[in-house]
Amino acid sequence: xxxxNKKLWEEKFRKAELREADFSxxxxxxxxxxxxxxxxxxxxxxxxxxxxxxxxxxxGVHPSMYRGRLWTMRQFAGMGTPQQTNERYKFLLExxxxxxxxxxxxxxxxGRDSDHALAVGEVGKTGVAVDTLADMERLxxxxxxxxxxxxxxxxxxxxxxxxxxxxxxxxxGIAFDKLRGTLQNDILKEYIAQKEWIxxxxxxxxxxxxxxxxxxxxxxxxxxxxxxxxHIREAGSTAAQELAFTxxxxxxxxxxxxxxxxxxxxxxxxxxxxxNAHLDFFEEIAKLRxxxxxxxxxxxxxxxxxxxxxxxxxxxxQTAGCSLTxxxxxxxxxxxxxxxxxxxxxxxxxxxxxSMDEALALPSEKAVEIALRxxxxxxxxxxxxxxxxxxxxxxxxxxxTQDLEDEAEKYFxxxxxxxxxxxxxxxxxxxxxxxxxxxxxxxxxxRKIKVLVGVNQFVNxxxxxxxxxxxxxxxxxxxxxxxxxxxxxxxDNSAVRSSLESLKKTASGTGNLIPHLLECARVYATEGExxxxxxxxxxxxxxxxxx
Amino acid sequence: MxxxxxxxxxxxxxxxxxxxxxxxxxxxxxxxxxxxxxxxxQQTPESIVxxxxxxxxxxxxxxxxxxxxxxxxKRVKELMDKAGLGDRLLTxxxxxxxxxxxxxxxxGVGKVFGPGEDIQNIVEYIRETIQERRRTEHGF
Numbered sequence: 001x002x003x004x005n006k007k008l009w010e011e012k013f014r015k016a017e018l019r020e021a022d023f024s025x026x027x028x029x030x031x032x033x034x035x036x037x038x039x040x041x042x043x044x045x046x047x048x049x050x051x052x053x054x055x056x057x058x059x060g061v062h063p064s065m066y067r068g069r070l071w072t073m074r075q076f077a078g079m080g081t082p083q084q085t086n087e088r089y090k091f092l093l094e095x096x097x098x099x100x101x102x103x104x105x106x107x108x109x110x111g112r113d114s115d116h117a118l119a120v121g122e123v124g125k126t127g128v129a130v131d132t133l134a135d136m137e138r139l140x141x142x143x144x145x146x147x148x149x150x151x152x153x154x155x156x157x158x159x160x161x162x163x164x165x166x167x168x169x170x171x172x173g174i175a176f177d178k179l180r181g182t183l184q185n186d187i188l189k190e191y192i193a194q195k196e197w198i199x200x201x202x203x204x205x206x207x208x209x210x211x212x213x214x215x216x217x218x219x220x221x222x223x224x225x226x227x228x229x230x231h232i233r234e235a236g237s238t239a240a241q242e243l244a245f246t247x248x249x250x251x252x253x254x255x256x257x258x259x260x261x262x263x264x265x266x267x268x269x270x271x272x273x274x275x276n277a278h279l280d281f282f283e284e285i286a287k288l289r290x291x292x293x294x295x296x297x298x299x300x301x302x303x304x305x306x307x308x309x310x311x312x313x314x315x316x317x318q319t320a321g322c323s324l325t326x327x328x329x330x331x332x333x334x335x336x337x338x339x340x341x342x343x344x345x346x347x348x349x350x351x352x353x354x355s356m357d358e359a360l361a362l363p364s365e366k367a368v369e370i371a372l373r374x375x376x377x378x379x380x381x382x383x384x385x386x387x388x389x390x391x392x393x394x395x396x397x398x399x400x401t402q403d404l405e406d407e408a409e410k411y412f413x414x415x416x417x418x419x420x421x422x423x424x425x426x427x428x429x430x431x432x433x434x435x436x437x438x439x440x441x442x443x444x445x446x447r448k449i450k451v452l453v454g455v456n457q458f459v460n461x462x463x464x465x466x467x468x469x470x471x472x473x474x475x476x477x478x479x480x481x482x483x484x485x486x487x488x489x490x491x492d493n494s495a496v497r498s499s500l501e502s503l504k505k506t507a508s509g510t511g512n513l514i515p516h517l518l519e520c521a522r523v524y525a526t527e528g529e530x531x532x533x534x535x536x537x538x539x540x541x542x543x544x545x546x547x
Numbered sequence: 548m549x550x551x552x553x554x555x556x557x558x559x560x561x562x563x564x565x566x567x568x569x570x571x572x573x574x575x576x577x578x579x580x581x582x583x584x585x586x587x588x589q590q591t592p593e594s595i596v597x598x599x600x601x602x603x604x605x606x607x608x609x610x611x612x613x614x615x616x617x618x619x620x621k622r623v624k625e626l627m628d629k630a631g632l633g634d635r636l637l638t639x640x641x642x643x644x645x646x647x648x649x650x651x652x653x654x655g656v657g658k659v660f661g662p663g664e665d666i667q668n669i670v671e672y673i674r675e676t677i678q679e680r681r682r683t684e685h686g687f
Contacts, residue, residue, distance in 0.1 A: 106561070106562040106563055106564075106613050107562055109562070110562045112562065117591070118561055118562050118589060118591065119561075119562060120561070120615070120618055121561065121613075121614070121615030121617070121618030121619060122561055122562055122563070122613050122614065122615045125613055125614030125615060126612075126613055126614055190564075194564050195564030195565075195566060195588055196562075196564050234567070235566075235567050236567050236571075322567075325662065325663050326661050326662045326663055327663050359642070359661075359662045359663075360642065360644065361642070361644065435570050438567050438570070438571055439570075439571050439574055439575075442571045442575075442666060443666075445665075446665055446666050446667055452663070454663075455663040456665070465645065469644060471644075472614060543587060543588065544587075545586060545587030545588070546570075546585075547569075547570035547571075547573035547574050547583075547585050
């Protein structure tokens with residue numbers, strides 16, 4: 001049923017002259033020019049929205065949301081040597097940041113030492129290099145780990161980077177149950193998008209469930225996994241793909257932990273999520289709301305979790321690095337502000353805002369300070385934090401939220417047909433979906449169907465770069481190699497050998513690997529030595545190249 | 548258009564998983580009528596040049612967003628010269644600061660492309676460079 005008014009408007013709209021422009025979302029979603037109550041006839045606000053802090057959490061995970069506590073302002077940072085990164089952390093804490101987030105360099109992310117053949121030229125370049133406990137000690141020097149929460153973006157070797165973190169806390173007399181933070185530890189999205197793996201999926205999933213079990217007993221405040229859509233989106237996916245693949249990864253972890261004999265009420269409350277906050281303002285807000293609703297429904301109805309804490313999709317959001325341009329980098333501040341506002345209106349629990357120099361280098365101090373200030377303006381000046389889910393009830397937003405949910409469910413069915421997410425990954429399904437979406441977007445830019453200011457429209461010819469760009473000195477690699485070789489000489493090498501042996505032995509069986517990884521960390525075994533020991537048992541993963 | 552298909556070997560050297568751009572380029576080059584051999588991730592300069600020899604490639608393209616561009620381009624160029632591929636085009640793209648571009652040019656690397664580059668420009672650059680080279684070599 002349409003009202004006379006709606007019909008009148010349709011009539012007038014049909015006659016209107018429209019701009020020559022593409023009116024679809026950034027994901028290519030066709031959009032109507034107007035949404036009204038007629039678009040929500042299947043929508044039951046009691047069931048679909050509920051109230052904040054109650055199932056299905058569409059309006060937020062807490063009853064008080066930002067009136068109770070603002071989101072954590074958490075800037076992802078790491079570069080060069082552990083000492084340099086330690087200085088950056090102190091700078092950020094001094095500027096009012098409320099949590100730490102470690103960016104590791106490529107060799108560390110792949111479980112390789114700084115002296116590995118493939119690491120040449122990459123040590124400390126896009127994050128901080130960590131080879132042993134000694135680097136972890138330098139990284140967190142004079143930072144009160146029992147008072148600041150720490151997030152670590154590490155996946156394939158997450159378990160042994162984490163035990164280095166634990167060993168450092170132990171040496172400072174900090175009890176494990178006082179530690180708060182998050183380990184990304186999401187290997188499935190590595191196969192799908194970020195491509196930093198070591199072993200095939202099965203042993204990686206075992207390490208993840210081992211860590212969940214260990215933390216439930218010993219590090220209860222730690223988020224053992226941050227199920228991540230961010231990298232899926234950065235690799236070029238649509239919003240619906242990001243939503244669907246991330247949640248499907250999450251279901252896979254839940255199923256794998258249940259199979260390993262863990263109690264869902266023990267591990268589910270420590271699962272957290274990480275989503276992209278991209279440019280398409282309403283689509284992104286809808287995506288975060290849909291994520292909460294879908295996750296809660298599956299956890300409650302499919303996996304039969306009883307405690308409401310097990311139903312929560314708690315979200316860290318990061319603005320979209322891939323939306324930022326090397327051209328006219330100052331205008332990236334505006335893009336980031338819009339994206340961050342979408343993250344906040346979407347109800348995120350913590351937020352990273354990218355710096356304007358994202359497409360050029362790691363952030364300079366100036367750039368990261370502006371990025372943090374952007375969050376502070378949203379929190380304290382814009383009024384966006386005063387009212388919970390302020391866009392709830394918008395015809396457009398509720399329609400989008402429901403459409404995204406439906407699209408995600410369609411993907412879940414497709415993934416189930418392929419034998420679940422691991423099967424789908426092995427058959428290259430999510431990878432191909434994303435690659436196709438990335439190509440289509442790039443073509444739309446090339447044909448100027450989609451606009452990127454400063455890149456394919458409003459271009460400044462002969463522009464000169466007018467912002468400082470951070471450089472990582474080549475001496476970083478030398479220093480790191482020197483430190484590594486000193487540690488190898490100084491440590492008790494027979495203790496290293498025997499801890500690696502017992503690790504391998506347990507890996508061949510079924511015991512929990514985390515206590516053994518902790519022992520390896522304590523005696524200064526290197527990250528690469530641990531990887532190599534485990535590769536002997538688990539083998540290595542190889543991807544068939546495709547495009 | 549005269550001459551055989553242009554053959555391009557593309558790779559990601561080192562420990563850099565950012566493969567969104569390289570796959571878009573690979574597909575765009577294929578759509579433009581070139582033959583593309585994409586080697587994938589975690590390649591070494593040795594494995595890349597060996598593949599280029601086996602494929603008798605006209606072009607080697609490297610995608611590097613890891614900050615290790617100077618290291619990798621230099622090594623690949625050295626190995627190309629050694630393998631008798633000194634006359635082939637070495638190009639690429641990624642996050643490569645403007646100030647490093649003269650250094651790459653000095654090494655004998657062709658144009659390198661950054662974020663926001665129109666794909667058609669990359670396709671045209673490769674096509675024109677190879678056609679120019681073929682014209683010079685064959686004298687027509």
